[in-house]
Amino acid sequence: MATTTPVRPTSTASILRGQRLPRWAVPAVGLGALVLARVLFGLTGNHSTLGFVVAAGLLFAVALTAVSFAFEGPRQARDRLATTAVYTAFVLAMAPLASIAAYTIARGVKRLDGDFLWSSMFLISPSGPGGGAYHAIVGSLLVTAITAVIAVPLGVLTAIYLVEYGEGRRLARAISFFVDVMTGVPSIVAGLFVFTFWMLVLGFQQSGFAGALSLVILMLPVVVRSTEEMLKLVPQELREASYALGIPRWKTITRVVLPTAFGGIVTGVMLGIARAMGETAPLLLLVGTQVRINFDPFGFSHTESNPISTLPTYIFGQLTSAAGSTTAPAFDRAWAAALVLIILIMLLNLVARIAARFTKARG
Amino acid sequence: MADTTEQASAEEPIGLRVIPGRADSGEIAADIAGGEAAPDGPRPADRRPLVTVRPDTPTAPAPMSPTPATTRIPAPDRTPIAAARSTRRGDAVFRGMSLSAGTTVLVIMAAIAVFLVYRAVPALSADDANFFTTKEWFPDPSTAGGASVFGIAALAFHTVVTALLGMVVAVPVAIGIALFITYYAPRRLASALAYVVDLLAAVPSIVFGLWGAFFLAPNLTGVAVFLDRWFGWTGVLQYRPDSIPANRSDFTAGLVLAIMILPIVSALAREVFRQVPNAHVEGSLALGATRWEMIRMSVLPFGRAGVVSAAILGLGRALGETLAVTLILSSAYNLNVHILEDGGVTFASNIALKYNEAGPIGTGALIASGLVLFLLTLGVNSASQYLLRRQLKG
Numbered sequence: 001m002a003t004t005t006p007v008r009p010t011s012t013a014s015i016l017r018g019q020r021l022p023r024w025a026v027p028a029v030g031l032g033a034l035v036l037a038r039v040l041f042g043l044t045g046n047h048s049t050l051g052f053v054v055a056a057g058l059l060f061a062v063a064l065t066a067v068s069f070a071f072e073g074p075r076q077a078r079d080r081l082a083t084t085a086v087y088t089a090f091v092l093a094m095a096p097l098a099s100i101a102a103y104t105i106a107r108g109v110k111r112l113d114g115d116f117l118w119s120s121m122f123l124i125s126p127s128g129p130g131g132g133a134y135h136a137i138v139g140s141l142l143v144t145a146i147t148a149v150i151a152v153p154l155g156v157l158t159a160i161y162l163v164e165y166g167e168g169r170r171l172a173r174a175i176s177f178f179v180d181v182m183t184g185v186p187s188i189v190a191g192l193f194v195f196t197f198w199m200l201v202l203g204f205q206q207s208g209f210a211g212a213l214s215l216v217i218l219m220l221p222v223v224v225r226s227t228e229e230m231l232k233l234v235p236q237e238l239r240e241a242s243y244a245l246g247i248p249r250w251k252t253i254t255r256v257v258l259p260t261a262f263g264g265i266v267t268g269v270m271l272g273i274a275r276a277m278g279e280t281a282p283l284l285l286l287v288g289t290q291v292r293i294n295f296d297p298f299g300f301s302h303t304e305s306n307p308i309s310t311l312p313t314y315i316f317g318q319l320t321s322a323a324g325s326t327t328a329p330a331f332d333r334a335w336a337a338a339l340v341l342i343i344l345i346m347l348l349n350l351v352a353r354i355a356a357r358f359t360k361a362r363g
Numbered sequence: 364m365a366d367t368t369e370q371a372s373a374e375e376p377i378g379l380r381v382i383p384g385r386a387d388s389g390e391i392a393a394d395i396a397g398g399e400a401a402p403d404g405p406r407p408a409d410r411r412p413l414v415t416v417r418p419d420t421p422t423a424p425a426p427m428s429p430t431p432a433t434t435r436i437p438a439p440d441r442t443p444i445a446a447a448r449s450t451r452r453g454d455a456v457f458r459g460m461s462l463s464a465g466t467t468v469l470v471i472m473a474a475i476a477v478f479l480v481y482r483a484v485p486a487l488s489a490d491d492a493n494f495f496t497t498k499e500w501f502p503d504p505s506t507a508g509g510a511s512v513f514g515i516a517a518l519a520f521h522t523v524v525t526a527l528l529g530m531v532v533a534v535p536v537a538i539g540i541a542l543f544i545t546y547y548a549p550r551r552l553a554s555a556l557a558y559v560v561d562l563l564a565a566v567p568s569i570v571f572g573l574w575g576a577f578f579l580a581p582n583l584t585g586v587a588v589f590l591d592r593w594f595g596w597t598g599v600l601q602y603r604p605d606s607i608p609a610n611r612s613d614f615t616a617g618l619v620l621a622i623m624i625l626p627i628v629s630a631l632a633r634e635v636f637r638q639v640p641n642a643h644v645e646g647s648l649a650l651g652a653t654r655w656e657m658i659r660m661s662v663l664p665f666g667r668a669g670v671v672s673a674a675i676l677g678l679g680r681a682l683g684e685t686l687a688v689t690l691i692l693s694s695a696y697n698l699n700v701h702i703l704e705d706g707g708v709t710f711a712s713n714i715a716l717k718y719n720e721a722g723p724i725g726t727g728a729l730i731a732s733g734l735v736l737f738l739l740t741l742g743v744n745s746a747s748q749y750l751l752r753r754q755l756k757g
Contacts, residue, residue, distance in 0.1 A: 048585050050582075050585060050586070051585065051589075075653055075656065076653060078653070078655055078656075079653035079654055079655040079656070081655075082654070082655035082658070083547065083654070083655070085539060086539045086542050086543045086547050087543065087547070088539070089535070089536045089537075089538070089539020089540050089542075089543060090539065090540055090543045090544075090548075090556070092536050092539075093536060093537075093540050093560055093563070093625055093629070094559070096563070096622045097559070097562060097563050097566075099574070099578065100566060100570065100571070100574045103574055103578045104570060104573075104574070153464075154464050154467060155464075157460055157461045157464030157465070158461070158464045158465045158467070158468060160461045160464075161461035161462055161464060161465035162465065164461070165458055165461060165462065166465065171465070171466075172465070174469065175465045175466070175468050175469060177745075177748060177752075178468050178469055178472050179468055180744070180748045181472070181741060181744045181745055181748060182468060182471070182472060183744075184676065184679045184680065184683070184740055184741075184743070184744035184747075185475070185683070185737070185740065185741075186682070186683020186684070186685065186711060186736060186737070186740055187568075187683070187685060188683065188685040188710075188711045188714050188715065188733065188736070189475065189479075189683065189733050189736055189737045189740070190475075192479065192714065192729070192730060192733040193474070193475045193478055193479060195718075195730075196478045196479060196481075196482045196730055197474065197478045200482060200726070201478065201481075201482075217471060217475075220468065220471075221468075224468070248453055248454055249454050249457075249458075250453045250454045250456070250457035250458070251453070253457070254457075274565055277567075278565070278566070278567025278568065278569075278570075279567070279568070280567065280568060280569045280685070280686040281568075281685035281686055281711065281714075281715055284715055284718070285714075285718055312567060312569050312686075315569050315570075315573070316569060316686070319573075319690070326577065334573065335573065338567075338569070338570045338573055341567055341569075341570065342565075342566065342567070342570060345565050345566075345567065346562075346565065349562070349565050353558070
C-alpha cells in the first residue's frame with residue numbers, strides 16, 4: 001500500500017528507527033552508577049568490595065533501563081536490560097577463572113623451584129620442609145601415557161565403526177548413545193569399578209596400571225566423540241573417488257580418511273589426555289601413595305602393592321599432611337603441585353589448539 | 364589415467380560382468396551411495412562400485428578428486444581373484460576390529476553395573492539397618508558380632524542439594540554466556556572468548572577444591588550474612604549464630620559445582636543455539652525486532668529442549684563430582700537443610716574419605732553407594748541424551 005504522505009525525519013531520529021540514545025550514554029550511566037554507589041557506601045560506612053561491585057552493577061542496570069525507557073521506549077529498554085544481563089553473565093564466568101589462576105599462581109610460586117621439580121619426597125618428613133614432586137610428575141606422565149596407549153586406538157576404531165560402518169544401524173545407535181552416557185560416568189565410579197574388577201575380583205594390588213585402566217573409561221568417550229566429529233567432516237567425495245579407483249574400504253579408511261582427519265583427531269586426543277591427567281578420585285583408590293620415584297607402573301602382582309605417585313594424589317596427600325594448617329610446608333607443596341598440574345594441562349590444551357589450527361590451514 | 368577403460372572395482376565378485384551402458388548414467392552415484400549405506404547387505408554386495416570412467420564424456424562421475432590417483436590402482440600383475448580375496452580379508456579384519464572396539468563401550472558399561480552389583484549385594488545383606496533411610500555410616504562392626512549400620516539417606520540428600528544448587532546457579536549464567544558468544548560478542552572475538560570459557564573445563568577438580576576451600580569459602584562469609592539477614596525467613600538460608608556461615612557448607616560446595624559445570628552447560632547451549640535456522644534470526648531482525656526480541660521469540664523457543672538437556676547434563680556432572688566437594692565439605696552425616704551451615708557428605712566424597720579405612724563390609728557398602736550414584740547419573744544422563752537427540756534431529 002503506497003502512502004503519499006511525505007516522510008520528514010526529525011532532527012534526532014529517523015522515522016523508521018525511533019529515537020535512540022547516543023553512544024556516550026552507556027559509559028556515562030556507568031560512571032554515574034559508580035559515583036552514586038561510592039557515595040552510598042561512603043554514607044553507610046560499608047567496606048565490602050563485592051557489595052560495592054554488586055550495588056554499582058544493579059544501579060547501572062536500573063538507571064540504564066530507566067533512561068532508555070524514557071528516551072527510547074519500552075522495547076529498547078528491555079533490549080538494553082537483556083544486553084546488560086548477558087554481558088554480566090560472561091563477566092560472572094570470567095571472575096572465577098581469573099581468581100583461580102591468580103590465586104594458584106600466587107600460592108604456587110612460593111615452592112615452584114628447581115628443587116621442587118627435580119626431587120622426590122623420599123626421606124623427607126611429610127610435615128617438614130623441602131622435598132618435591134618429581135616422582136609425582138613422572139608418575140602422572142607414565143599413567144597418562146598408558147591411558148592414551150589403550151584409549152586412543154580403542155576410541156579411534158570405535159569412531160571409525162560409528163562413521164564408516166555403522167551408519168544407521170541399531171548397534172551403532174546404541175554405541176553412540178552409550179558413548180555419550182559414558183561421558184557422564186563419575187570418575188569415582190570408574191575408579192570403584194576398576195577397584196572391584198581388578199583388585200577385589202582379580203586380586204591384584206595397587207599399581208599405576210590399575211589407575212590407567214580407570215582413566216581409560218574416562219578418556220575413551222572424549223576420544224570417540226571428537227574423532228567421530230572429525231571423520232564426519234571428511235568430504236564424502238574423497239571416499240567415493242577412492243572407491244572409484246578400486247581401493248578397498250579398509251585402505252580407503254586408513255590411507256585417505258584418517259590422514260585427512262589427522263589433525264582434528266590429535267586435538268581430540270590431547271583434550272582427552274588433559275581430562276585424564278587432572279582426574280584425582282579414581283587414582284586415590286587405585287595407585288596408592290608413594291614417596292619415591294617409581295618408573296614401573298606395570299609391576300602389578302597379587303601379593304605386593306606397587307604404588308606410584310601422581311600429581312593429583314600428591315596434592316591430596318600433601319593437604320592431608322598439612323592437616324588444615326595454611327602455613328605448613330606441605331600446604332605450599334600442594335599449591336606448587338597444583339600449579340605444575342595446571343601448567344601441564346594448559347600446555348596440552350595449547351598443543352591441541354595448535355594442532356587444530358594446523359589442520360584448518362591445510363583445508 | 365588410462366583411456367576409456369572400463370575398470371571394475373577390485374572388490375567386484377568374480378562372475379559379475381561390467382554391463383556397458385549402465386555405468387554412464389546417474390546410477391554411478393546411486394551405486395556408490397548404496398554401497399555406503401549398507402556395505403554388505405544382500406543387494407549392494409553384488410553390484411557395488413561398478414564404475415566406468417570415461418574422461419571424454421561429460422557424464423563421468425563429477426565428484427572425483429582433481430588429482431589423478433593412478434598410483435592407488437592395484438598393481439596390474441595381481442590377478443583380480445587374488446586381489447579380491449585379500450581385499451575381502453582385509454576388509455573383514457578391519458571391520459571386525461572396529462566393531463569389537465565399538466562393542467567394548469557397551470561391554471564396559473555393562474561390566475560396571477555387573478561388578479558393582481556383584482560386590483554390593485553381600486554388603487547390603489549384611490546391613491542391619493535400612494539402606495535407604497539410614498543416615499549413619501558404620502558398616503564395619505566395632506566388635507565381633509556387632510551391628511553393621513549404614514545407609515545412604517545423608518549421602519543422597521547432600522549430593523542432590525549441592526548438585527541442584529550448582530545447576531540452578533549455573534544454568535542461567537551458562538545460557539547468558541552462550542547467548543553472549545553467539546549473538547553479542549564481536550565476531551572476531553567470539554571463538555577466542557569461547558576458548559577462554561572452555562579453559563574452565565581444563566582446571567582439574569582438585570584445584571577447584573583447593574580454591575573453593577581456601578579462597579572462596581572464607582570470602583563467602585559476607586554473602587552468607589547478607590543472605591541470612593534478608594532471606595533467613597525461608598529457613599533454608601539461616602545459620603546457627605555460633606557457626607561460621609558458608610564456610611565448609613553445602614552452599615560453598617554448590618557454588619563451586621556451579622563454576623565447574625558452567626563450561627559444559629554453556630558449550631552445549633552454544634551448540635543448540637547454533638542450530639537455530641538463520642532464516643528465523645534474520646527474519647525477526649528484518650521485521651524490526653530488537654536483539655532481545657529476536658532471542659526471546661526465535662532463539663529461546665527453538666532451543667528450549669536443548670537447553671533443558673544441557674541443564675540435566677550439568678546436573679549429572681555435579682552429582683558425581685568428587686574431590687572438589689570432598690575438600691570443601693566438612694563431613695557430617697545428617698539431613699541439615701540449612702545450607703549455609705558447615706557439614707554434609709555426598710556419595711562421592713564419602714567414598715573418597717572412607718575407602719582407606721573400610722573393612723570387608725565397609726568396602727562393599729562403599730561399592731553399594733557407588734552403584735546408587737552410578738544408576739543416578741546413568742538415569743540423569745540418559746534423560747539428557749534422549750532430549751538432546753530429539754532436539755538435534757528435528
